[in-house]
Amino acid sequence: MDTEAPANSQHPEALRLWLRLLTCSQLIEKKVRSQLRSQFETTLPRFDLMAQLEREPQGIKMNELSKRMMVTGGNITAITDQLVAEHLVERVEDVKDRRSWHIQLTPRGRRAFKSMAMQHEVWIVDSFGGLSAQEIKSLHQLLGKVKNLNMESF
Amino acid sequence: MDTEAPANSQHPEALRLWLRLLTCSQLIEKKVRSQLRSQFETTLPRFDLMAQLEREPQGIKMNELSKRMMVTGGNITAITDQLVAEHLVERVEDVKDRRSWHIQLTPRGRRAFKSMAMQHEVWIVDSFGGLSAQEIKSLHQLLGKVKNLNMESF
DNA sequence: TATTGTTATACTCTATAACTATA
DNA sequence: TATAGTTATAGAGTATAACAATA
Numbered sequence: 197m198d199t200e201a202p203a204n205s206q207h208p209e210a211l212r213l214w215l216r217l218l219t220c221s222q223l224i225e226k227k228v229r230s231q232l233r234s235q236f237e238t239t240l241p242r243f244d245l246m247a248q249l250e251r252e253p254q255g256i257k258m259n260e261l262s263k264r265m266m267v268t269g270g271n272i273t274a275i276t277d278q279l280v281a282e283h284l285v286e287r288v289e290d291v292k293d294r295r296s297w298h299i300q301l302t303p304r305g306r307r308a309f310k311s312m313a314m315q316h317e318v319w320i321v322d323s324f325g326g327l328s329a330q331e332i333k334s335l336h337q338l339l340g341k342v343k344n345l346n347m348e349s350f
Numbered sequence: 351m352d353t354e355a356p357a358n359s360q361h362p363e364a365l366r367l368w369l370r371l372l373t374c375s376q377l378i379e380k381k382v383r384s385q386l387r388s389q390f391e392t393t394l395p396r397f398d399l400m401a402q403l404e405r406e407p408q409g410i411k412m413n414e415l416s417k418r419m420m421v422t423g424g425n426i427t428a429i430t431d432q433l434v435a436e437h438l439v440e441r442v443e444d445v446k447d448r449r450s451w452h453i454q455l456t457p458r459g460r461r462a463f464k465s466m467a468m469q470h471e472v473w474i475v476d477s478f479g480g481l482s483a484q485e486i487k488s489l490h491q492l493l494g495k496v497k498n499l500n501m502e503s504f
Numbered sequence: 505t506a507t508t509g510t511t512a513t514a515c516t517c518t519a520t521a522a523c524t525a526t527a
Numbered sequence: 528t529a530t531a532g533t534t535a536t537a538g539a540g541t542a543t544a545a546c547a548a549t550a
Contacts, residue, residue, distance in 0.1 A: 207471055207475055209483065209486050209487065209490065210471075210474050210475045210477075210478045210486060211471060211474055212490060213478060213486055213489055213490045213493070214378065214474045214477065214478070216490060216493045216494065216497060217371070217374065217375055217378075217489075217493055218375055218378075218379065219497055220371065220375075220493050220496045220497050220500065221371055221372055221374075221375035221376075222375075222420060223420075223497070223500040223501065224368065224371075224372075224500060225372065226420070227500070229539095239539065239540085240539095240540095241539085241540070241541095257508085257509095258508070258509060258510095259507090259508065259509080266376060266377075266380070267540080267541065267542085268541075268542055268543080269508080269509065269510080270509090270510075270511075270512090270541090270542080270543085270544095271540075271541065271542085272509085273509065273510055273511080274510095274540095277510095293507095293508080293549080293550070294508095294548080294549060294550085295507070295508040295509065295548065295549045295550070296507090296508055296509075296549095297508090297509080317361055317364075317365060320364050320365055320368045321361055321364045323364075323368065323496070323499065323500055324364045324367060324368070324496060324499070325499060326495055326496075326498075326499045327492070327495060327496070329363065331492055331495070332363050332364060332367055333363070334488065334492060335367055335371075335489070335492045335493075335496075336363065336366060336367045336370060338481070338485055338488060338489045338492075339367070339370045339371055339374050339489075340370065341480055341481060341485070342374045342477070342478060342480075342481070342489075343370060343373055343374050343377070344480075345477065345478070345479060345480045346374065346377040346378060346381070346477055347377065383516095393516070393517085394516095394517095395516085395517070395518095411531080411532095412531070412532060412533095413530090413531065413532080421517085421518065421519085422518075422519055422520080423531080423532065423533080424518085424519080424520085424521095424532090424533070424534075424535090425517075425518060425519085426532090427532065427533055427534080428517095428533095431533095447526080447527075447530095447531080448525080448526060448527085448531095449525065449526045449527070449530070449531040449532065450526095450530090450531055450532075451531085451532080
């Protein structure tokens with residue numbers, strides 16, 4: 197694997213970078229989870245699923261949700277069941293393939309998501325509030341490289 | 351909260367940055383967790399706890415482990431119990447305060463950690479393998495700002 | 505046969521709160 | 528009273544594998 201790396205030069209730096217990346221995402225994630233719970237009585241995976249649907253009004257198949265959220269299918273069924281029970285999303289039949297569904301936000305789900313998303317945006321903007329527009333851009337770009345590197349093996 | 355931010359200018363950028371940060375840490379974390387399980391039959395919190403101890407030969411109190419790992423005390427007890435059962439760490443009495451312990455790696459735990467850490471380093475170096483030393487440094491520095499911003503409110 | 509989604513299940517991870525013992 | 532750690536418990540989050548229906 198690791199043979200091209202210049203002998204033990206940037207290894208400790210990579211480790212420190214990983215620890216810091218993990219700390220950052222944990223700090224923000226904990227904040228988002230606890231706020232979603234206390235303010236909206238919901239969870240991050242449920243919010244994520246609704247966020248996916250909001251961008252695709254025609255709906256998304258279970259399969260595709262599973263890929264995008266990087267979890268296995270059984271979990272998508274469980275989250276969807278909950279949201280259906282609360283009338284926030286619905287399963288719409290696929291006329292061409294009777295095995296699959298298009299999951300869509302209901303009008304109520306759309307309204308609920310909008311009000312959550314507004315607050316969510318405030319939490320996130322706060323989390324990066326000390327960075328300049330340029331710094332945000334740099335971070336985004338650098339993390340783009342990291343993402344591509346690690347998506348390949350996925 | 352959000353009043354100083356230049357009106358709706360960098361909000362979408364902050365959101366996109368957060369999604370990308372989360373994706374990156376999830377990709378790497380999934381890889382590390384699954385490798386720790388398949389190669390060493392252990393978990394990330396157990397590895398983390400041992401990593402903390404490795405840097406402090408005199409041992410660390412439960413309390414302090416709880417802060418560093420950002421989880422509540424009951425969980426530290428549970429992880430420690432497991433590692434004690436496998437003779438990888440030990441609880442050493444504190445002569446000055448009979449309520450507390452110093453948790454230390456045993457010699458066996460030290461050996462076990464060393465062999466895991468070598469592999470772990472390879473996984474992490476791979477995860478950032480496409481970045482130059484300069485890019486790693488920039489990322490580390492930018493994430494330092496993010497960390498400080500979000501540690502305050504912690 | 506392969507694929508879509510479901511069901512059943514088990515385990516990890518975590519927080520909360522009540523508790524014991526020391527300080 | 529306050530603090531260090533433990534115990535008990537509940538719920539989130541996830542993966543695996545067997546399954547039914549359809550392709």
